[in-house]
Amino acid sequence: MTIHSLNTKRAGRSAESRVVAQDWRALVSDLDAHGCAVMPGLLSPSECAEIAALYPHEEHFRSHVVMARHGFGKGEYRYFRYPLPDLIEGLRTALYPRLATVANDWNEKMGAALRYPSDHAAFLKRCHDEGQVKPTPLLLQYAPGDFNCLHQDLYGALAFPLQVAILLSQPGQDFTGGEFVLTEQRPRMQSRAEVVPLKRGDAVIFAVHNRPVQGTKSYYRVNLRHGVSRLRSGQRHTVGIIFHDAE
Template sequence: MNAPSDFTPAGPAVKSAEERLSRYDWDAFAEDLDRFGCATLKGVLTPQECRDLAALYPEEAHFRSHIHMARHGFGKGEYRYFKYPLPDLLGGLRTALWPRLAVVANNWNARMGIDERYPDAHADFLRQCHEAGQTRPTPLLLQYVEGDFNCLHQDLYGDLAFPLQVAFLLSEPGRDFTGGEFVLTEQRPRMQSRAEVVPLMQGDAVAFAVHNRPVQGTRGTYRVNLRHGVSRLRSGKRHTVGIIFHDAK
């Protein structure tokens, strides 16, 4: 088994990602996550970076597995899980996003009465994953063509699951594809489910709750259950890259 240090991104990749992320208002970002269960970061990736990442899809050398959604009842479309080491851009962003998201995740767990707290460094969390037998990388590249969709789901790959993940839209809406909106649903106790449709442009990122999030009610804080998916693609081709922070069994 590899140690987390064997696939931690190089310093320059992390520094570049940290500089890229420093321009965002993270207090407003955390507030949106608290209010809606999701928050967007505009223009994280350049159009060229988006095209370069999407162009990796047919290159087998970058990936550990290839999933056809229809075979598993996940929807219609396909995706590939990256293998370690991740591309520098993705590895750097995964490492640099972690401490900002961990603050939110620790706050959520405290409010929901969950004892688990997440460490300051992502490598330390990966070490916990690997000690629990979760050793397979989970960042993935998704591809949809006309008629494809992704059923509402949760990306839980083992007992350890970080409560937030991030997806980046690599294709340009209106030019590369139509339809294919990112959808988040929230199941509230004794109430009907709430849907959130998140408009994204090429290079934008959306962070969202993987499983549960806290909501303040009249009688205190309670948990709501969330699922995410992608609506039917009306035309063209759509690529997305997803960063999941826990590894899989």
């Protein structure tokens, strides 16, 4: 059975139930404190293998990017085309409302006027009205020596401030190295690095661009970038769920 053969309604309910089962109080606390949070066991090993197995099949994707050609690092990735695989679509829809609450809280603390609707379809309509119509969920593949430079996934004027990456391969078994890295630049301070340990099926939620940090008198804005360290051996697959569409 492939991901595309799953019934859409069944996949949606499955995605919603597994998202609801997460400890959201702890996740929000981690996001506020560190700019990232781990959802353990979001996907099963068989689901991870099934999604990773889509990579060679071009009919599922709208484009193929070789990182070295653009100075992004080494490795490659493919952007899914619409319609997305049912499970990825279901997770994107189920995760968005909870993350929109965090995003709106962050914008309020940073003094930003923008507020995000609670429904993902309404947010995508905003994207499409801005000319951002290309789907952004992607599947990444790394081989020995590959890495992803620190970056921000901003694809147009409208960007959702949180995204999710799910590790599809087992560290120490399928690959070594290849850690997820997040850096944070605070005003007039040196950058802080966060290495996030993940197991196969774990997902990391992280800030795309900015987040608020409590200062002595008020909140201030910090800038974040994310990447992947050099793979020492094996092969690593990750699926990325980005909530805004691209131009």
